Amino acid sequence: MLIRTEAPADILPIDRLLKSVFDTEAEANLVMKLRENGRCTLSLVACNDEGEVVGHVFFSPVLLDGEDYYWQGLAPMAVNADYQRQGVGLAMLEEAKQMLAEFGYPAAVVLGHSDYYPKAGFEVAAKHGILCPYDAPEEAFMVQAYVPGALEGRTGTIEYCPEFADL
Template sequence: MLIRTEAPADILPVDRLLKKTFETDAEANLVMALRENGNRTLSLVACSDEGEVVGHLCLSPVTVDGQDCGWQGLAPLTISPEYQRQGIGLALLDEAKNILAELGYPAVVVLGDPSYYQRAGFTTAADHGLTCRWDVPVEAFMVIELLPDTLANHQGKVEYSAEFAAL
């Protein structure tokens, strides 16, 4: 398994993967819009030994209480069904966290399955005074601190980029 930064040749395979793994085209359209508008901070792919794109992760900027603090929003993360439950998603997350921390990005938020993202170190965002715009179960909106003392210094509403309004 190879994890690497998304390349231009990956655009169509990523699009097909997103359309295959999600119920609607919303996530595929989101990633395409983020890509086209230059609102992706990091996009990683996981490739099989044969070179097939079997996993994808996208991160884009978010604001906290109206301020750009360098925080990132994780959405979406997907693994091809036949490759799920093999640790690929967690490996993508680990690689993304290492790259972001190395580049000085202090925190990542995600809206997803708490039991999955807690395994990657995420905690409930509300416990740190953070909310999101969507009416979701409180435990589904999570955050992870990549640089020390980040969460202690920021509270408020987390807003994703405009491309998320179409979801």
């Protein structure tokens, strides 16, 4: 399994993957809009041995109470049904964590499955005083520091890019 940054040739395969994994086209449309508006911080793909895109994870900037601490929002993440439960998602998250830390992005938030993302090191954001802007279960909104100390003294409500308003 090869995990690498998105290339222009991956845009349509990513779009197809997102449309196949999610119930609606909202996530695929979100990624296109974020990409078009220059709000892509990191987009990784996982490719099988034939070079087919079978996984994707996307990060875009978020603010904390209107302040930019270079934190990122993870959304969406998708893995082809034939490749789920094989560690593809966790491998993409580990690669993203290393890359984002190296590039100076100290933390990320995710609104997702509370039984999955803790396996990758995410923890309930509310425990750190970091709140979700959406009406969601507390345990579903999580944060992870990619750089030691990134969460210290940081509290408030996360603000996603305006493109998320269409979800």
